[in-house]
Amino acid sequence: MAFSIVRAKASPTIVKSGGRPLALKFDAALFGNRAYLERQVRRHRAARSLSERCRAILRCADGLPSKSVAAELGLHEHTVGKWRRRFLKDRCDGLLDEARPGRPRSINDDQVAAVIERTLRTTPADATHWSIRSMAAETGFSHTTIRRMWSAFGLQPHRSQTFKLSSDPLFVDKVRDIVGLYLSPPNRALVLSIDEKSQIQALDREQPVLPMMPGVPERRTHSYVRHGTTSLFAALDVASGFVIGKCYNRTSGSHT
Numbered sequence: 001m002a003f004s005i006v007r008a009k010a011s012p013t014i015v016k017s018g019g020r021p022l023a024l025k026f027d028a029a030l031f032g033n034r035a036y037l038e039r040q041v042r043r044h045r046a047a048r049s050l051s052e053r054c055r056a057i058l059r060c061a062d063g064l065p066s067k068s069v070a071a072e073l074g075l076h077e078h079t080v081g082k083w084r085r086r087f088l089k090d091r092c093d094g095l096l097d098e099a100r101p102g103r104p105r106s107i108n109d110d111q112v113a114a115v116i117e118r119t120l121r122t123t124p125a126d127a128t129h130w131s132i133r134s135m136a137a138e139t140g141f142s143h144t145t146i147r148r149m150w151s152a153f154g155l156q157p158h159r160s161q162t163f164k165l166s167s168d169p170l171f172v173d174k175v176r177d178i179v180g181l182y183l184s185p186p187n188r189a190l191v192l193s194i195d196e197k198s199q200i201q202a203l204d205r206e207q208p209v210l211p212m213m214p215g216v217p218e219r220r221t222h223s224y225v226r227h228g229t230t231s232l233f234a235a236l237d238v239a240s241g242f243v244i245g246k247c248y249n250r251t252s253g254s255h256t
Contacts, residue, residue: 030061033091033092034058034061036054036092037054037057037058037092038054038058040054041054041055041058049097050095050096052073052075053083053095054095055073056069056073056075056079056080056083056084057083057084057087057095059072059073060080060084066080066081066084083095107141107145112149114139115135115139115141115146115149116149116153116155118130118135118138118139119135119150119155119157120155124138129157129158130157131157131158132146132147132150182238185238185239190237190239191237191238191239192235192236192237192238192244193235193236193238194233194234194235194236195233195234196231196232196233196234197231197232197234198229198231198232199229199231200229200230200231200232200247201226201229202226202227202228202229202230203224203225203226203227204224204225204227205220205221205223205224205225206221206223206224206225207220207221228249229249230247230248230249231247231248231249232245232246232247233245233246233247233248234246
């Protein structure tokens, strides 16, 4: 039986030679789903396979045949046709991977949520943060299970970062002035970013450092000898990136 493609308002519909539709039109299938498809294409963290399928469906919705879409996206024509049919049948759910065969899950979503909640909201009694093995002992799961849960949600309790909030009410104005000076300095002006590090301890090991040897790392003593302090003054030329630096034995107004 012969088939043909009939286009109406840039939306393809597959029909028999007699004119009876075989599948829903793309405009009906896309109703309420286009925003989801476009969002998945734009997302940087979306799975590449899902993003590729959504992009293929959107190109098909523009009226392109499967062969043209496949050539444009570097796919096989049968692959585009497969996802086109699944989208027409199940909408966006048809673009997801089907459940794979194998042993059913032994840990349900509520148990996973409980582990994640405990990781985020509590701390162990004898430590500052949870470790994989301490959480495994607390919940009764294996440490590999805890590792997979934390990896899936991007949790790393052992890591921390610092931040500083300024209490200066004019902080924003000052930042704008400084950044504006860096980005657009006056003509024939030399812009330097200057900072100082004072009271740096000049330390030396009590014994000479033993050099690295095959199979043996470099070794040094734990004890050290103080040789006073020094102060480092440095200036960064914003235009060229050149750093001017010098150390002084003591800090005084004459050095600045």
